[in-house]
Amino acid sequence: MRATRAALLAIGTAAAVTLAACGGSDDDGGSGEAAGPVALTLWTGFTGGDRAAYEELIATFNETHDDIQVTMEVQPWDTIAQTLPSAWGTGQGPDLATPNFDPNVIGRYLETDSLLALDAVGDGEDQINVDQLAPAAVEAFTVDGELYAVPANVATLQLYYNKALFAAAGVDAPPATVDDFRAVAQQLTGDGVYGLSLAERETIQMWPILQWLDGGDIVGDDNCSVLDSPENIESLTTWAQLVQDGVAPVGLTGAESDALFSAGQAAMQLNGPWAAPGYTDAGIDLGVAPVPTGVDGDVTLASTVPLAVSANTDHPEEAQEFLAWWTGVDAQKQFALASGFPPVRTDLADDPELAANDVVSAFAAALPSGRLYLQGVPNATEVDAEGYVPLIGEITRGEDVAGAAAAATERIDAITGCQS
Amino acid sequence: MSTTSTASASGARGVARRGGSAPDTGTTPRRRRIRWQPAWLFMAPSLTIIAVFIAYPIVESFRYSLYDWRVGADSQEWLGLGNYTELFGDERFWNALRVTVIFAVASVALQLLLGYAAAAALQRDGWFNRVVRSAFFFPTVVALAVIGLVWRFLLDPQIGLVSGLIERFGGDPVQWLQDPALALPTVIFVSVWKNVGFTMIILLAALKGVPAQLYEAARLDGASGWRLTRHVTLPSIRPALLFATMIMTINSLQVFDLVYVMTNGGPLFATDTLVTMMFREGFENFRIGYASAIAWVLFALILLLSALQLKLFRYRDVD
Numbered sequence: 001m002r003a004t005r006a007a008l009l010a011i012g013t014a015a016a017v018t019l020a021a022c023g024g025s026d027d028d029g030g031s032g033e034a035a036g037p038v039a040l041t042l043w044t045g046f047t048g049g050d051r052a053a054y055e056e057l058i059a060t061f062n063e064t065h066d067d068i069q070v071t072m073e074v075q076p077w078d079t080i081a082q083t084l085p086s087a088w089g090t091g092q093g094p095d096l097a098t099p100n101f102d103p104n105v106i107g108r109y110l111e112t113d114s115l116l117a118l119d120a121v122g123d124g125e126d127q128i129n130v131d132q133l134a135p136a137a138v139e140a141f142t143v144d145g146e147l148y149a150v151p152a153n154v155a156t157l158q159l160y161y162n163k164a165l166f167a168a169a170g171v172d173a174p175p176a177t178v179d180d181f182r183a184v185a186q187q188l189t190g191d192g193v194y195g196l197s198l199a200e201r202e203t204i205q206m207w208p209i210l211q212w213l214d215g216g217d218i219v220g221d222d223n224c225s226v227l228d229s230p231e232n233i234e235s236l237t238t239w240a241q242l243v244q245d246g247v248a249p250v251g252l253t254g255a256e257s258d259a260l261f262s263a264g265q266a267a268m269q270l271n272g273p274w275a276a277p278g279y280t281d282a283g284i285d286l287g288v289a290p291v292p293t294g295v296d297g298d299v300t301l302a303s304t305v306p307l308a309v310s311a312n313t314d315h316p317e318e319a320q321e322f323l324a325w326w327t328g329v330d331a332q333k334q335f336a337l338a339s340g341f342p343p344v345r346t347d348l349a350d351d352p353e354l355a356a357n358d359v360v361s362a363f364a365a366a367l368p369s370g371r372l373y374l375q376g377v378p379n380a381t382e383v384d385a386e387g388y389v390p391l392i393g394e395i396t397r398g399e400d401v402a403g404a405a406a407a408a409t410e411r412i413d414a415i416t417g418c419q420s
Numbered sequence: 421m422s423t424t425s426t427a428s429a430s431g432a433r434g435v436a437r438r439g440g441s442a443p444d445t446g447t448t449p450r451r452r453r454i455r456w457q458p459a460w461l462f463m464a465p466s467l468t469i470i471a472v473f474i475a476y477p478i479v480e481s482f483r484y485s486l487y488d489w490r491v492g493a494d495s496q497e498w499l500g501l502g503n504y505t506e507l508f509g510d511e512r513f514w515n516a517l518r519v520t521v522i523f524a525v526a527s528v529a530l531q532l533l534l535g536y537a538a539a540a541a542l543q544r545d546g547w548f549n550r551v552v553r554s555a556f557f558f559p560t561v562v563a564l565a566v567i568g569l570v571w572r573f574l575l576d577p578q579i580g581l582v583s584g585l586i587e588r589f590g591g592d593p594v595q596w597l598q599d600p601a602l603a604l605p606t607v608i609f610v611s612v613w614k615n616v617g618f619t620m621i622i623l624l625a626a627l628k629g630v631p632a633q634l635y636e637a638a639r640l641d642g643a644s645g646w647r648l649t650r651h652v653t654l655p656s657i658r659p660a661l662l663f664a665t666m667i668m669t670i671n672s673l674q675v676f677d678l679v680y681v682m683t684n685g686g687p688l689f690a691t692d693t694l695v696t697m698m699f700r701e702g703f704e705n706f707r708i709g710y711a712s713a714i715a716w717v718l719f720a721l722i723l724l725l726s727a728l729q730l731k732l733f734r735y736r737d738v739d
Contacts, residue, residue, distance in 0.1 A: 114492060385705065
């Protein structure tokens with residue numbers, strides 16, 4: 001009997017403590033909401049070198065807005081991918097988030113009605129000025145005529161080159177055409193140096209640019225893979241052969257590819273503005289040039305990170321006011337200067353301060369020729385992981401290009417639901 | 421005191437009942453309830469946690485595996501066994517199963533072998549042996565993800581320490597994690613390197629528990645070297661071997677963090693285990709139902725293997 005009473009007492013105490021703890025946190029939440037400014041939370045995956053620029057942006061917003069305070073929680077992209085779908089799908093989670101660095105992810109969240117359709121659109125003070133935002137991003141985030149996200153950033157890939165290695169090899173200018181590109185890459189290879197640092201996975205894709213330069217593509221308008229067309233096989237064969245000749249390393253991740261260029265062991269790399277500070281810190285004599293002109297003209301890969309609002313937020317107006325500010329002129333100018341990213345607005349192209357910044361102007365100049373990777377392709381993430389990345393891995397390791405491309409086509413068509 | 425006496429009395433009653441004598445009805449049920457309550461109450465916190473965080477998700481994931489499940493959707497598409505049929509026709513699944521089994525068999529065997537060798541060699545308690553033992557054990561207490569990152573850096577073919585050394589001695593850098601043929605052996609090596617200390621400690625404790633008289637008696641009978649190991653040491657430490665084997669098998673079938681950090685299942689799915697595949701399908705491709713089906717196949721596999729191992733070792737006990 002004594003044991004029973006003691007047990008009950010223990011449990012009772014535990015319960016009381018637990019309840020007290022819960023009650024306490026409830027009180028805090030309640031009073032904060034009632035009295036102070038509206039508190040918004042934002043989840044982002046900006047863990048890279050550009051993180052500080054985003055944090056400064058949030059700080060500026062909070063300083064200039066007494067009625068709205070935004071807290072940004074930065075976590076790795078894969079953590080967001082694991083937690084956000086269930087958080088938003090069940091009506092919890094942050095008010096705002098960048099769900100993924102892949103713009104195609106918007107479709108996934110729309111399946112579960114997790115995104116707020118943005119209606120505070122226009123050219124007013126607190127409105128999202130869609131007409132001035134990068135058109136490719138707006139197109140990617142618009143579904144059935146409704147806008148579900150604004151670009152948190154817009155980036156293009158450009159050609160980074162190591163000026164010291166170029167000078168040592170007697171090459172005085174970065175390549176201007178795709179044929180030059182291949183020739184210079186070959187010329188610069190040797191003595192433990194690769195002509196081109198290429199990544200095949202865990203990165204923003206570099207390979208589509210190589211294909212686009214030759215006039216090729218991955219998935220056509222009918223969502224069917226075009227990888228096995230004769231032109232694409234020819235282009236892929238040429239590039240894969242260069243890799244096998246040792247002009248570019250095999251099987252690198254994005255981070256490994258960056259490390260190679262940082263170490264001065266690669267003469268060229270296709271990369272975005274986020275890489276520039278790291279390379280300068282590493283002591284690389286860095287040049288940034290436009291991607292060489294392809295057979296169909298200028299082309300490069302553009303990427304954009306969607307910034308969306310939860311359908312279940314208690315503060316849809318304030319959240320959209322934040323988006324309007326984020327994509328506004330002042331914020332974008334501040335962000336571009338701090339990060340080297342081009343602004344997400346097109347009306348800042350002629351801004352003298354931005355034009356004077358080499359990195360910003362270089363990446364901004366490529367915006368008109370930027371193409372998004374697998375834009376609008378159903379299940380694009382899966383097409384990338386199960387179809388395109390394995391294909392590149394196979395052909396750079398010497399597998400027959402035609403056979404590998406046919407197999408990838410079959411897999412991709414099954415994923416996109418293409419009716420061929 | 422009172423609890424003890426009640427417990428022993430009821431124990432006696434239980435035996436008597438099993439023996440066939442008529443149960444004494446009337447007061448028993450009420451007394452039993454009094455005796456049961458505190459036990460359940462004490463267990464309640466753990467049981468609640470198990471029920472909420474283990475039992476419920478296990479059952480729920482089986483339900484998911486019967487649907488094309490999307491988190492938070494209003495209605496889910498019923499597939500029946502569709503996910504399982506697709507899984508058994510998916511070459512990636514068979515590849516992942518193959519990789520998982522190779523990883524488990526190789527790493528468990530190597531860990532046992534090397535762990536035993538280290539334990540046997542470092543049995544004596546000198547200061548030198550203590551230092552070496554600590555060195556072996558140290559990787560065990562470091563987080564897998566950290567170890568994966570460090571090794572990935574060391575093994576980098578261009579800027580890593582290992583290829584630097586190889587080049588200094590005139591060799592060519594090896595693509596440890598980029599070459600599909602080398603990636604899995606490399607990950608297995610790192611896993612063994614990390615876990616061999618754990619096996620060593622368990623077997624060391626077991627070895628120290630083997631009574632010295634057994635060795636003396638065996639020596640008097642003329643046994644030495646391998647025969648001593650085979651007929652005295654190994655049978656004496658069998659429970660520890662069973663424990664180590666089972667824990668390691670279960671852990672290695674579920675290997676994820678090391679692979680995720682070092683290769684993320686690549687290159688070309690050469691290190692894609694069942695759990696990395698499950699993660700990719702669930703959290704990258706958002707196919708929760710399909711990922712749940714993989715989880716259940718893995719669960720069944722582990723259950724089967726654990727039962728087999730138990731049976732195997734017990735059978736020899738009876739022998």
